Amino acid sequence: MAVTLAEVAAHAGVSPATVSRVLNGGYPVAGGTRTRVEQAVEELGYVANGPARALAAATSDLVGVLVHDVADSFFGILAGSLQGALAPTGHGDPRRLAVVCNTEGAPAAELAYLTLLEGQRAGGVVLTGGAVEEPGHTGALTARVTRMAASGAPVVLCGRPPLPVPAALPVATVMFDDRGGAFRLAEHLLALGHRRIAYVAGPPGLSTTRERLAGHREALGLHDPALPEACEPLTVHAGFERSAGYDATRELLRRGAPFTAVAAANDTVATGVAAALREAGLRIPGDVSVAGFDDLPVCVDTAPALTTVRVPLREAGVLAAQLVTGRKPLPPGGITTLPTELMVRGSTAPPPAGGSRP
Template sequence: MAVTLAEVAAHAGVSPATVSRVLNGGYPVAGGTRTRVEQAVEDLGYVANGPARALAAATSDLVGVLVHDVADSFFGILAGSLQGALAPTGEGARRLAVVCNTEGAPEAELAYLALLEGQRAGGVVLTGGAVEEPEHTSALTARLTRMAAAGAPVVLCGRPPLPLAPGLPVATVMFDDHGGAFRLAEHLLTLGHRRIACVAGPPGRSTTRERLTGHREALRRHDPTLPETCAPLTVHAGFERSAGYDATRELLRRGESFTAVAAANDTVAAGVVAALKEAGLRIPEDVSVAGFDDLPFCVDTAPALTTVRLPLREAGVLAAHLVTGRRALPPGGITTLPAELMVRGSTAPPPPEGSRP
């Protein structure tokens, strides 16, 4: 039986009129009251749209695509290829992709999913690393379970699977972040680097965890003492260019010597390069720099950036086919796409001891 507005009001301890004002927007509601109402809506699984409640099992041609930052090339490529595969041309496509920019905020992710559920979305694709917080994971799992049970396929693209009940139309498309980071660190070690700095992504993100674990495993396999040696050279930062720049300035300020930097992604690597050049260091003669993702600008930097290529366009097309049912779910519901090391001019053997400026 559908949850009523009165039930939401009782759960939140407010009047039905207040619930209506929160859901409709445009009316002043105290922040604490708004939070209680939104939590009640989430807890009870209330769908605000009346026709949507009456047709809870029906779905539309709308597919929601959640991204962290649509201005980031990583998400732009993913969303663009996915939207292209859903375009209203050709047989079997004809879907409207709605891109939702969450800015990586867990509350925005849940809010957009609630809106998509209210619009009876015919499917949803969540892209990018997941926020690894138990409370958010639980709320996200509950929301996606309801949507999938109502007939809206769910695709997790570039993030780990969730503990959803078996039998639901849910697929996971993962990148081999761990293996890619392992091979990148292995490349730097083979060149002779032992003081390898790592500008990792923000903590509490699945992408950060996978890439940092792969990086450290390569260090440990080469020499069990290296993870401890390089630990002071690891800095957590955001995924933006400015984060890479600031993190590198912090590493230089500490006075710790390093001959290579493995960045969380290519955008961060661009900030790393800028900070090193500003400090008078040459790349790769003094410091090697490597990124991750292989975004289009990597081949145009000077020198061209060594990085790990992720098949972003292929992932977008695959996600589109899975969310529309044009491709059957793989065994276990999980597909892992490979990561390829791309060696370019930004990495080279370290300078001889004592020769670094």
């Protein structure tokens, strides 16, 4: 039997009206009260559209697509490819409505959108982008994904690691070889002769950041066991925006430790890195080589064109659409890892003959 709003209110020790205000949003509710209500909702498995949930196997043609930032080209390309692949193939497939939910990378927003999509009886959900690696959030996310999949709505995790859900459920994982891509990029810089390699990493606590940084450090260590420690002072964690790359590079320059190359967490960050270096009077790649990650369309139009790692975003979007609609069966183990590819362009070159310049 479906849990009622009154039962949630009793469990949280508040009035039904307060529960309604928390669930609907846009109303002022004290932080402690809101937390109690959200915990009660999670513990009881309450879904706002209780009667609809009680209809066995009653799902809609709606597919929810959760992205960190719809304005970011990474997510725009991925979501656009996915939405295009949801169109009917002409063989009796129904038309699907893709609803893009912008979470801004906030764990609470991710959970809230999943609850709303469950209440709307979404026919499937695709979660994209790196996962926040915090045990409490992972547990709450696993519970929601398990509940949705058990109701018959396929779930696809795209660009993030798998969740510990029962193997029989329709939950698929599409991963990118971020670690391997970062390894090959670092190898490329080392082969050019760079040893003082700065790294502008993404935010800590994110799966994408962890994987790319691990690949970078692994390549350094295989080349010379002393390199990871030597380059550690040249590693800065920042956001995934252009301004983050700009600010991180200014901080590296302020510290005064010399470096001849900068590997950035993504291409957008790399544009900020390049801007800060040019502002400081440094040439790319004459004084400092710069590399990114993702291979966004802008990479070929920068001056010089950006060396980067290609992530197969369009291919991933198509695959996610096929999996969430059941047009493609789940792979063994439910996990598909898509390869990444090193794209060498004009922004990387051997270090200057005189050594480190900054």
